Amino acid sequence: MAMKVAVTGAAGQIGYSLLFRIAAGALFGPETCVELRLLEIPSAINALEGVAMELDDCAFPLLDSIQMGTNADQIFDGVNLALLVGARPRTKDMERKDLLDANGAIFTAQGKALNAVAADDVRIGVTGNPANTNALIAMRNAPDIPAERFSALTRLDHNRAVSQLATKTGSRVSDIRKMTIWGNHSATQYPDIFHAEIAGRHAAEVVNDQQWIEQYFIPTVAHRGSAIIEARGSSSAASAASATIDAARDWLSGTPDDDWASMAVVSDGSYGIAEGLMYSFPVTTKHGNWEIVQGLEINDFSRAKMDATAAELVQERDMVTELGLI
């Protein structure tokens, strides 16, 4: 039985890296076929046709079919997974929340369409920025889909944090477990290594340098998106596509027994985070369901960082409420 996967913004930069990985089996493994459902806006349909031609030319054994179009109700019909990437990226000197005016309404419409036609088992991953609040918008416009089926991408931040820690300690990324991104996919995010492990050892003890944590590690991860825009002249794309795959794959097939993932999910009040916020937590996943890792000790430094990013998410939620998007 093929998995029906919708990707919005399929003709964009992230889409161009994402689609070929999905068609090659990166999401569900070498035994599961996929039906791609590609949603774009009219001005990008010709470009999308070109992408579809290239997908055909790859002769992917697992790619059953490609359906493309501009009508969300048609494209989302019966989908099991929806990757909502389609949205304007920011440019230099913008914050991601500055995109809300341009992008927020996209997720109102797409939330409504998913609510009307998606499969009963649908999972929705939001990459389009500002990802957390766009996921909140989609979720609040899809009252018949359980809130826990929505998530926003903070796996790119998680991967960035793992990479920085590996470089600092001369370890392999495969040695690192239990990295955590708390809060908003924005400059207020809190990359937390106080629970992370490097080859079974407490990462903070291996680093043994609070100044590096506070003055290099956290700001480097939190501002990496801007650094990439500065370096590339456009926002991250291939690394974002890779993280989108990592997040959806782990959500659907499960996290390893000795690790967890970072996902922005609807808060249930855990760690004192206001219920209903779309907030990045450490989660374990199994059979397409996630659970927030409970009982982590939160020191005063972490508490302050976690609360600051929660406050920004409240601001963004109030902004989109005023805009009538939720």
Ligand SMILES: NC(=O)c1ccc[n+]([C@@H]2O[C@H](COP(=O)([O-])OP(=O)(O)OC[C@H]3O[C@@H](n4cnc5c(N)ncnc54)[C@H](O)[C@@H]3O)[C@@H](O)[C@H]2O)c1
């Ligand atoms: N959360 C993350 O970690 C992360 C990482 C990188 C980029 N992003 C965000 O992902 C989004 C896409 O980035 P990109 O580099 O692919 O941008 P892009 O401009 O290259 O592509 C965006 C695509 O979305 C399409 N689009 C616009 N409105 C649409 C709609 N209503 N329905 C369907 N498609 C629509 C556009 O036509 C375009 O093809 C941006 O908002 C960017 O900020 C998020």
Ligand SMILES: O=C(O)C[C@H](O)C(=O)O
């Ligand atoms: O920084 C951006 O605007 C793109 C993306 O959110 C990123 O973190 O690379």
